[in-house]
Amino acid sequence: MNFPETGARGRTRRAILDAAMSALSADPAAPLADIAAAAHVGRSTLHRYFPERADLIRALAVHVHAISTAAVDAADPTNGPPVAALRRVVESQLDLGPVVSHIYGDPLVLSDAELMTHLDTGDDAIIEALHRAAEGRTKVPSGWARRVFWALLEAGFEAARQDGTPRHEVVDAIMTTLTEGLINPT
Numbered sequence: 060m061n062f063p064e065t066g067a068r069g070r071t072r073r074a075i076l077d078a079a080m081s082a083l084s085a086d087p088a089a090p091l092a093d094i095a096a097a098a099h100v101g102r103s104t105l106h107r108y109f110p111e112r113a114d115l116i117r118a119l120a121v122h123v124h125a126i127s128t129a130a131v132d133a134a135d136p137t138n139g140p141p142v143a144a145l146r147r148v149v150e151s152q153l154d155l156g157p158v159v160s161h162i163y164g165d166p167l168v169l170s171d172a173e174l175m176t177h178l179d180t181g182d183d184a185i186i187e188a189l190h191r192a193a194e195g196r197t198k199v200p201s202g203w204a205r206r207v208f209w210a211l212l213e214a215g216f217e218a219a220r221q222d223g224t225p226r227h228e229v230v231d232a233i234m235t236t237l238t239e240g241l242i243n244p245t
Contacts (some may be wrong), residue, residue, distance in 0.1 A: 072108055074098045076122040084158040113167050120168045128181035136184045141192035148185055149233050157216040211236055
């Protein structure tokens with residue numbers, strides 16, 4: 060993947076990516092003109108950095124992945140009781156908003172095998188915390204806990220956006236589903 064740029068060029072690039080995160084969270088079909096305006100740059104500047112929408116989407120995927128991975132690292136899921144560690148991760152990921160699921164589900168991203176390989180990293184500590192929490196109590200197929208975790212976050216984004224469910228209720232619902240359905244089934 061590309062190395063981050065520094066200086067004014069790096070700040071402009073990050074401003075465009077951050078604006079794209081916001082604009083695409085609100086409207087996945089947001090036009091590039093809206094993204095440029097939100098970044099306080101002209102369309103020609105946006106096109107200098109990202110000649111095509113596909114270039115912006117791919118760069119945004121790497122950007123969102125880096126932010127998500129940093130949030131997981133900051134939540135430190137390898138320390139403390141596993142359920143508390145998972146709660147910290149859930150909260151950190153919800154802070155990123157629905158752009159995560161939009162980007163990870165974008166057809167341009169899904170069709171780029173090299174990019175998908177890169178994006179399929181960074182959540183090992185979450186998986187380890189899920190396994191610590193379950194301590195062998197559940198019999199699920201390989202990879203199931205990971206899929207459930209990310210699907211619950213997607214459901215949380217939708218509940219907050221579409222239903223107006225308060226953040227703390229979303230976190231509680233995700234944790235209840237994890238702990239009662241996956242980690243400690245009755």
